[in-house]
Amino acid sequence: DVKVTQSSRYLVKRTGEKVFLECVQDMDHENMFWYRQDPGLGLRLIYFSYDVKMKEKGDIPEGYSVSREKKERFSLILESASTNQTSMYLCASRGQGYGYTFGSGTRLTVV
Amino acid sequence: SQQGEEDPQALSIQEGENATMNCSYKTSINNLQWYRQNSGRGLVHLILIRSNEREKHSGRLRVTLDTSKKSSSLLITASRAADTASYFCATAPIASSASKIIFGSGTRLSIRP
Numbered sequence: 001d002v003k004v005t006q007s008s009r010y011l012v013k014r015t016g017e018k019v020f021l022e023c024v025q026d027m028d029h030e031n032m033f034w035y036r037q038d039p040g041l042g043l044r045l046i047y048f049s050y051d052v053k054m055k056e057k058g059d060i061p062e063g064y065s066v067s068r069e070k071k072e073r074f075s076l077i078l079e080s081a082s083t084n085q086t087s088m089y090l091c092a093s094r095g096q097g098y099g100y101t102f103g104s105g106t107r108l109t110v111v
Numbered sequence: 112s113q114q115g116e117e118d119p120q121a122l123s124i125q126e127g128e129n130a131t132m133n134c135s136y137k138t139s140i141n142n143l144q145w146y147r148q149n150s151g152r153g154l155v156h157l158i159l160i161r162s163n164e165r166e167k168h169s170g171r172l173r174v175t176l177d178t179s180k181k182s183s184s185l186l187i188t189a190s191r192a193a194d195t196a197s198y199f200c201a202t203a204p205i206a207s208s209a210s211k212i213i214f215g216s217g218t219r220l221s222i223r224p
Binding site for chain 1: 146153154159
């Protein structure tokens with residue numbers, strides 16, 4: 001079974017901390033994505049990457065950065081966490097087909 | 112901006128009944144996909160329908176696409192308790208990057224035993 005693994009299911013961080021959310025896929029997919037999901041707002045794209053070391057901003061990149069040093073790993077970085085970044089974060093990957101494979105999500109709380 | 116908008120936002124039906132969810136979108140698309148999300152989990156890809164297709168089946172799922180009305184429907188037949196989840200449509204706009212799809216806000220489906 002193909003897999004996208006997010007390193008943490010639940011995370012609690014303090015305001016101002018630098019936060020790393022890790023995502024690893026084992027399908028040799030070129031494309032990887034980070035979304036955040038909030039009630040009533042659906043899934044919003046933060047950043048995506050279509051190749052190693054390549055990245056593009058999504059709809060809400062402010063306050064976030066990403067890193068893709070290896071094909072299988074796509075990291076989301078919150079430079080200085082704020083309470084409005086409390087959310088469910090979802091990583092996904094896509095290969096040659098059109099369907100996305102999602103990880104189980106990381107529920108981040110910033111206090 | 113939301114490309115896909117699901118309707119209704121919430122749906123509660125009796126086990127065994129059929130569930131129909133609708134999705135409307137605004138721009139021309141390459142394909143439309145449906146996903147399921149169980150509470151607190153990631154999304155699972157259910158089915159994809161291309162812009163030149165009108166109907167597609169997968170098990171108890173039936174998806175239709177009407178590009179003239181820019182709408183799609185997802186029908187789940189003979190619903191089961193395990194179908195309780197949120198369902199999202201996602202569109203791949205022609206004008207967008209080939210990799211990007213846009214999700215709607217979802218329909219919360221509850222199956223009553």
